[in-house]
Amino acid sequence: MWSNFLQGPISLRSDPLSVIEVAPEVVLLHGFAAPTDALDAAVEVVSAAAPFRQLKTPGGRPMSAFMTSCGACGWYSDARGYRYEPADPSTGKPWPAIPAVFAALARAAADAAGFGVFEPDTCLINRYVPSAQMGAHRDADERDFSQPIVSVTLGTAATFLWYGLERRGSPLRIRLFPGDVLVWGGAARKGYHAVQKPEGGTRYNLTFRKAL
Numbered sequence: 001m002w003s004n005f006l007q008g009p010i011s012l013r014s015d016p017l018s019v020i021e022v023a024p025e026v027v028l029l030h031g032f033a034a035p036t037d038a039l040d041a042a043v044e045v046v047s048a049a050a051p052f053r054q055l056k057t058p059g060g061r062p063m064s065a066f067m068t069s070c071g072a073c074g075w076y077s078d079a080r081g082y083r084y085e086p087a088d089p090s091t092g093k094p095w096p097a098i099p100a101v102f103a104a105l106a107r108a109a110a111d112a113a114g115f116g117v118f119e120p121d122t123c124l125i126n127r128y129v130p131s132a133q134m135g136a137h138r139d140a141d142e143r144d145f146s147q148p149i150v151s152v153t154l155g156t157a158a159t160f161l162w163y164g165l166e167r168r169g170s171p172l173r174i175r176l177f178p179g180d181v182l183v184w185g186g187a188a189r190k191g192y193h194a195v196q197k198p199e200g201g202t203r204y205n206l207t208f209r210k211a212l
């Protein structure tokens with residue numbers, strides 16, 4: 001039996017229908033992070049210390065989502081490539097710590113999805129204005145692929161595309177609403193995925209990873 005991470009056991013969150021394996025080792029925890037108020041507030045706290053910024057791909061193209069990070073390291077991209085940085089390159093200061101409410105959610109979600117103990121060391125926060133999206137890619141800059149990815153939608157809904165281990169064919173389309181958590185790991189850990197433009201308003205995505 002699993003439970004809502006903020007409010008303890010309640011009937012809605014322990015409904016087994018809320019846990020859906022949408023593809024092998026890709027698990028949707030519908031509404032698991034709802035209500036999202038404490039998470040929304042924590043995004044404000046992190047981004048006050050490490051502001052959202054528009055990173056460029058190694059090829060020089062600006063990414064449409066604005067990003068920031070918290071944790072022991074933060075995902076970063078510029079002409080030197082995709083990587084994890086121990087400090088925020090824009091200030092030289094360490095990234096803000098992962099808020100306790102984030103860490104509790106990430107651990108509870110990985111466990112609820114069947115991936116056991118998860119101790120992320122970084123959380124990437126993406127902010128999507130209505131015109132922003134993310135093309136197909138896989139999360140491959142981490143050292144530890146034995147750990148899952150925990151991905152949380154805040155703000156507004158968007159359609160997430162799951163391609164699987166090859167970036168071709170027609171992807172599975174998963175509509176993610178605020179408070180939905182998607183977890184992938186095991187053989188799916190290096191699966192290709194993308195996200196479409198938010199359905200009006202600003203969408204935030206938290207991606208928890210064990211990078212180091």
Ligand code: SIN
Nearest residue numbers: 126134160195205207
């Ligand atoms: C990502 O893959 O980095 C973001 C996915 C999302 O925004 O849902």
Ligand code: FE2
Nearest residue numbers: 137138139193
């Ligand atoms: Fe990703």
